[in-house]
Amino acid sequence: MRKLALHWQILIGMTLGVLWGMFASGFGLVTFTLDWIQPFGTIFINLLKVIAVPLVLVSLITGVSSLSDISRLSRIGSKTIGIYLFTTVLAVSLGLVLVNIFEPGKAFSPEKREEFREQFANTTSEKSSDAETVKEQGPLQPLVDIVPGNIFGAMTDNGKMLQVIFFALLFGIALITIPPDKAQPVNDFFEGTNMVILRMVDFIMKTAPYGVFALLAGLVVEFAGNDPGSAAELLLVLGYYCIVVVLGLAILIFIVYPLLFTTVGKIKYKQFYKAIFPAQMLAFSTSSSAATLPVTMECAERNLGINREISSFVLPLGATINMDGTSLYQSVAAVFIAQAYGMHLDLMTQLGIVMTATLASIGAAAVPGAGVVMLVIVLQQAGIPIEGIALILAPDRLLDMCRTTVNITGDATVAAMVARTEGQMHPVTEIRVE
Numbered sequence: 001m002r003k004l005a006l007h008w009q010i011l012i013g014m015t016l017g018v019l020w021g022m023f024a025s026g027f028g029l030v031t032f033t034l035d036w037i038q039p040f041g042t043i044f045i046n047l048l049k050v051i052a053v054p055l056v057l058v059s060l061i062t063g064v065s066s067l068s069d070i071s072r073l074s075r076i077g078s079k080t081i082g083i084y085l086f087t088t089v090l091a092v093s094l095g096l097v098l099v100n101i102f103e104p105g106k107a108f109s110p111e112k113r114e115e116f117r118e119q120f121a122n123t124t125s126e127k128s129s130d131a132e133t134v135k136e137q138g139p140l141q142p143l144v145d146i147v148p149g150n151i152f153g154a155m156t157d158n159g160k161m162l163q164v165i166f167f168a169l170l171f172g173i174a175l176i177t178i179p180p181d182k183a184q185p186v187n188d189f190f191e192g193t194n195m196v197i198l199r200m201v202d203f204i205m206k207t208a209p210y211g212v213f214a215l216l217a218g219l220v221v222e223f224a225g226n227d228p229g230s231a232a233e234l235l236l237v238l239g240y241y242c243i244v245v246v247l248g249l250a251i252l253i254f255i256v257y258p259l260l261f262t263t264v265g266k267i268k269y270k271q272f273y274k275a276i277f278p279a280q281m282l283a284f285s286t287s288s289s290a291a292t293l294p295v296t297m298e299c300a301e302r303n304l305g306i307n308r309e310i311s312s313f314v315l316p317l318g319a320t321i322n323m324d325g326t327s328l329y330q331s332v333a334a335v336f337i338a339q340a341y342g343m344h345l346d347l348m349t350q351l352g353i354v355m356t357a358t359l360a361s362i363g364a365a366a367v368p369g370a371g372v373v374m375l376v377i378v379l380q381q382a383g384i385p386i387e388g389i390a391l392i393l394a395p396d397r398l399l400d401m402c403r404t405t406v407n408i409t410g411d412a413t414v415a416a417m418v419a420r421t422e423g424q425m426h427p428v429t430e431i432r433v434e
Contacts, residue, residue, distance in 0.1 A: 061171050300416075
């Protein structure tokens, strides 16, 4: 009997997780789920995180050293970053257009706004404090943060992925410039290490259906508590806002990206989505671009035919600085909160949101919930009450799942575009999704 493909196993795990969560909420099994099921989801996330930094480090070093030409590296790098910035600005602008057309913030009653503000007061205060720390730093602090003071310290924190990328790029460039006979043993070491890490990814992914089940079961019971009806009621109240965000994300993933990967990348619509579907499912269930990175790279290389020297450079960089879904969400959420407070934002203020959200997406860590902290900075820049973030915290975890899926789809799209323009794509005879 043929084994069920991995992405179908993940879908089944997601469905069963949601069903179990609703069942547990209705039959008093919330504590049991949180104590005995949810931890396995946390273990699965930790397994993915533990492999993320080594994968980025080794992949970038092998990718850069394989280029053997610094001028070519510069060309590919500038092309990649340029496209990433373009898609991010496009995403923020699309979000602003949609939120100004549909005006979801005007659907809230004053009573409901006050209820949310009180319910999430502690969380709002914590996010504001984190954002204030970031805001108080100097204008060049993001540049300072890129250069690690201790690479081993940076490797222990997934939030410092940019520092790991900087070190890997520096190491790879230096490796190109030394005599080939001296560089070869180092290249062999990292090639072998890369194969070991990819095999570890295969092992970890065999547990994905069970990890996803545990993650979603825990998410649902946390959302609903002992009353499954409260989850439905909350989603109805915030439904309009969620629909606007999801509509923007859908336009990105089903219209904008296809225009790019079909015209520049020369990849058929159906072929592209079939190729990256496993990565999309994992991104949706984990809400982490970094955790999904190993699978995104595997799909890009094996199913799309993107050469490893391109995928190992473009995709880790994208998981760190390219957050199109998060950027769109920040623009919609900021204006939504302003509308809920009866504020009118002029054109210059909204252009400021475009700039701030674009820069914030570069600094956002590729982990669940990072966009919320960066959203506070966007709110402060636009003069919108920070406490209004309480209004959007309830459905944020669900929207985070959607925008992470968009983030990794954007990364794969840019990788395909860069690979095609560099002549670094090989034909794929069969798309493997197991």
